[in-house]
Amino acid sequence: MPELPEVETIRRSLQGPLEGARLLSVRVRDRRLRRPVRVAALERLNGRRVGDIGRRGKYLLLHLVEGGGLLLHLGMSGRVLLLSRGAALDTHDHVCWQLDGAGARGGIEMRFRDPRRFGLVLSRVSGDLSRHPLLASLGPEPFDAAFSVDYLRERAAHSRRPVKNMLMDASVVAGLGNIYVSEALWVAGVNPLTQAGRMSPTRWGRVREAILDVLAAAIDQGGTTLNDYRNASGEAGYFQVYLQVYGREAQACLRCEGSIRRVTQSGRSTFYCPGCQH
DNA sequence: CGTAGACCCTGCGCGC
C-alpha cells in the first residue's frame, strides 16, 4: 500500500507522540520479514530515547538521541501502530516496543504489523541512520532540487525502457510507486509506454511538475485524514486518495472521455488514457 | 551495462 505520501503521513503522525519517548523493551513475535529480524540488535536499543523521525523514499527513520535507531519499511501491507500498552494483539503484530510515552498512563506501545511480511525492521546501534547501506542507492527525493528536468534527461539518455518503468526505479527517484506514477503520467498527459530516451525536455518538465503536484495533493489529503480520524484507533494508517486514473480500467477518462486502459509493464498494472496521454 | 522476469507472503474479491 504505502508510497511516499502514506509514509510521510505516518512520519508526521509519529513525530509528536514518539519524540522524546524512551524505548523500554521490545518483543519480536515473528522474525520472518523481508530480512530476518535481529532480536539481539533490537534489544541493544533499549533504554534509548527517540529523537527526530525522518523519511527517505519509502523508508521511515527513527533516529535515537544516543545515536543509531530503527529503519522501517512497510512493504506492501505494513503499518506502524501506536497503542496503549497491552492493547489486543493482531496475528500479524510482528514486533512490539514498549515506550514510556508522555501522555498515556502506563506508557505506549508501538507495533509493526505486516500480514504479507514484505516489510523490514532494521536497527543500527550507532552512527547516522541515514547512512544505512540500504539507502545508499536511492535516487533524489522528488521534492529535492536535485530532482530536476536536467537530471531526468540525463538519466533517461539513450534509455529504451518505458518512462513508467524508469520512474518506478528507486535509483532514479525515491518514493514513487505504482499508483502515483500512473497518476502523475495521466496528469502530465504522457503515455507510460513512451521510451524514456525519446522524451523532450518540455515533456520531462510536465512529468516532473505532475509528480510534485500529485504527491503534494496526496500528502495534504493524508494530513486531512490525520486531523479527522487519528487517535480514534491510535493508528497511523493509510488514507483514501482520490485517484483519477489508477484502478479505473474501462471507465471514462475524467479529462477527454476516452476509455481508461490497463496494461502490464514489468509485471505491474499501468493505467492510462490512450485518448489524451501521448 | 541495462532490462525483464521470478520470487518473497497473505488476504481479498470474483466467478463458478
Add this chain to the structure above:
DNA sequence: TGCGCGCAGGGTCTAC
C-alpha cells in the same frame, strides 16, 4: 456457502 483462482500499491536477486 464454499472453493479455487488471479490479483495486490513493496524490493531484491538472477539471468539474459
